[in-house]
Amino acid sequence: MPVTIRLFARLREVAGTGELTRELPADATVAGLWDQMVRDYPAMAAYQPSLSCAVNAEYARFKSPIADGDEIAFLPPVSGG
């Protein structure tokens, strides 16, 4: 199933793009997708302990399942204000 991945700030720079698409198995989770991202972009591994994620623009957990067409976002530590 196809999904969209959104990346921000330093993670966006590491990937060289803020938006990717991936084909995932039906039982995919956010954690599994992150593992795939780290395989593709090893420099992202440093963010593992401080990472947040969102599914369809709602904060999610790494164990959250992914559905067909979802938008998954990986968020480095935030610094608004």
Place this chain on the structure above:
Amino acid sequence: MPPPTAITELVLDPNRVVDAVSGDGDGAVVTFLGLVRDHNQGRRVTHLIYEAYDALALKALDRIVTEAAEHWPSVRLAIHHRTGRLEIGEASVVIAAASAHRADAFAASRYAIERIKQIVPIWKHEYFEGGDTWIEGATADPDNEEARAHARKLACP
């Protein structure tokens, strides 16, 4: 009437944020402006570029407004956050808290800025003399009750 929450690339107008909350029953409106300053950790800052996950950032601002209403039911809160390139002295965020009495308005505005720094998916890219760096603060987790309690404690010392 302006919306209570906004993520915008436009220059922020504090009066507009105040207009989003103030009413005839209010005895106080507290405004907070977060500004781009010319130094950070010994670096001479030239400008900042703010990046946001707009859709989630707006929901996170709405969440902060809801949380503040739980803590201070008499307060109405508005938060507008800017994105894109900001020069020194420009406002990156404007908060307005209106209430019948000042104490709650002060507390709610402080709570809001602390929560913004905890849970709103916005990132500062700092450009300084000699380089640039991403500022990375809190790991965003709106369900972290400890962080929320910390923000409330700062608001009500």
